[in-house]
Amino acid sequence: MSILKPERSYTFSDYFELNYPPEMILAELGYSYQLTKLDLPHGTVKHSLDTLQAMFYRKLPHISLNSEIAKREMMIAPILLELLDEIDIKIDIEYPIYINDQLKGTLDYWIHSLNSILIVEAKKSDLEKGFTQLAAELIAIDHYLPSDHSELFGAITVGDLWRFGKLDRTTKSISRDIDAFRVPLDIPELFKILVGILSHP
Template sequence: MKKSIFKAGKKYTFSDYFELNSPTEEIVAELGYAFSYEVIHLPRSNDYSIDEINKLQQTLYTILPKIIINSEIAKREFLIAPILVEIAKNTASKINVEYALEVDDRLSGSLDYLIQLKQEIIVIEAKKGDLDKGFNQLSAELIALDKYEDDNTSNVLYGAISIGDVWKFGILKRQEKQISKDINSYTIPADIEKVFSILMGILTKT
């Protein structure tokens, strides 16, 4: 019998998953979910002003050389929050910051951002450094949300991990109990329109 990744009697918060050295597949398997690494065909929307996104992109190109971004807080304030401000301007979505969630001793903590519009939900996690370990944490957060949310009107939960200048998306298929990590990554500021289009597409899809 394979030894458990989790230590008996220890309570795990979401941030603890970032410290685990085990592969994502093994971590989510212990929580009862499958894992795949593939190209995910994410929703896209162009129902917004491209001029505003271009302005934001140019602003980031101007200010980023002047700002030392070496912490998760800095990444959230200067690289993630400006994008979410535009989401708030373009949709009626509700954006929760530091959203507390507790399911059990293995799944508890705070989500950096929880964005919801009707039945569509996006979790965004800002991490310093390692995208792969960050995705372990994002996976735990999506699983916690799946267990916490009784409303099953949407079969897919969406998530994104960002180290500030790089974004990567993932999904949780609720009925199949499967987490998928997108092969593609997106850089900021260069791919800001793509990231914004995906976020808009998820929130406004029918």
């Protein structure tokens, strides 16, 4: 049974809407999938994150987070802005990319330093389907970038929860981390991983 119809065009958002297991969808794009405990790079965080963490604890109870825009502006943006104080990065927001009619659309956040990471905000607070969309975007990046790095990293988030994924360019496999990181509780660990990925040679 073919899930992806050859006569249809698919944007990254369309992969979110497909009601099939990710391993079936990704197999049609030529990649395998597994849920596992990822050994993610960890970097050294040079400045204190206490202020950011305290800000979330103090202010989030007063903010209505019932829309994707609210989560982007109040939960994701502060983390990325704080990341700019830690490491020299470039952040592309809503970056358009076209590989073919099965892999096209815009990337929520594409962050570059020595390495890069994709960050996708999951629509409808659905991390499961959101990861399928992230995987499709990682596959597009695999086609788009020269093979300077053997691994590509991404993260799916609903604002207060982050989960990482990795694409191995040699084996054409995508792994989803079984662990998740909470905001604001796990901010120090989250930053170590983001810095580790972005500074990974």
